[in-house]
Amino acid sequence: MIAARSSRRLVRWLVGISAMVLVALVTPTAAQAADVPVPIPSSSGLPDRGVGPVSDADRDFVVKVRLAGLWEIPAGNMAQQKSKDKRVRAIGKAIAGQHVTLDNADMKVAKKLGIMLPSTPNADQQSWLAEMAAANSTTFDSIFIDRLRAAHGKIFPAIGIIRSSTRNDSVRRLAQEANQFVMTHMTLLESSGLVDYSNIPTAPPPAAQKGPVPVDGQMLAAAAGTGGVSGVNTSVILMVLAAALVAGVVTTMRIFRAR
Structure with missing residues (x-):
């Protein structure tokens, strides 16, 4: 009698463990990690000593960060004054304030590296500001959102x-900080619901592949993300393991019933 109860408990235990393993096998990894917060890279651990050669592209980047602030700060201030939409006013305030912070960081880097910075927006930026200034309360919001979203998409x-x-550590740190600001601003602008995505340039087509074309097995392995034997799909492996577990449980139950 005791042996029979022990056998039934063992069978239930095996069934429970098998069910847990099956759930773990069939649950996608992305779902398991859904609650993990997305990391935001910090620049606090990056050096800012001005060490390393400065390329022409580096200098151009530092200048462009300055130019961005020269027109986006007044544009954000204009949004607070002209827009009747509470959300657009909040977006303008956030972008203007954050560009003040980024502009200060940019000027420090420029001073450290001996880069001359402009004091006025360029011709295109001045025309965008003039367009916003001439807009009425009905047309301002869409002009403000579209012009800033297009500019952020380019930079x-x-x-x-x-x-x-x-190769320069100060430029590297500034680029990381600018990346975080621009991503934030793009998200803010898009949250308005006013972005006209049809006017945003699309990405260029991928370059033609050079060299031999991967065989089907390699392409399947890459698509499945197995990183192992070519042509083996992860889902197939999971199904085989699950079937083996079920077969093991059934066999164990039959053995105990026979006893």
Whole structure:
């Protein structure tokens, strides 16, 4: 009698463990990590000593960060005065205030590296500000959002190139900080619901592949993300393991029932 109860408990235990393992196998990794917060890279651990050669691209980047502040600060201030939309006014305030912080960081880097900075916006930026100044309360919001979103979209990939390629530690840190500011501003602008994505330039087509084309097995392995044997799909492996677990549980139950 005791042996029978022990056998039933063992069978229930095996079934429970198998169910837990099956759930772990079939649950996508992304779902398991859904609650993990997305890390935001900090620049506090990066040196800022002005060490390293400064390229022409580095100098151009520092100048462009300054130019961005020269027109986006007054544009943000204008949004607070002209827009009747509470959300747009808040976006303008946030962007203007954050560009003051970024502008101060940019001027420190420029002074350290001996880079001359402009004191007025360029011709295009002045025309955008004039367009906003001439707009009425009905047309201002869409002009403000579209012009700033387009400008951020152009500078965003350029920041990534500088961040990954510069040899100067101060420029590298400034690029990381600018990247975080621009990403924040793009998100703020898009949260208005006024961005006309049809006017945003699309990405260029990928370059034609050079060299031999991967065989089907290699392409399947890359698509499945196995990183192992070519042509083996992760889902197939999981299904085989799950079937083996079920078969093991069934066999164990039959053995105990026979006893």
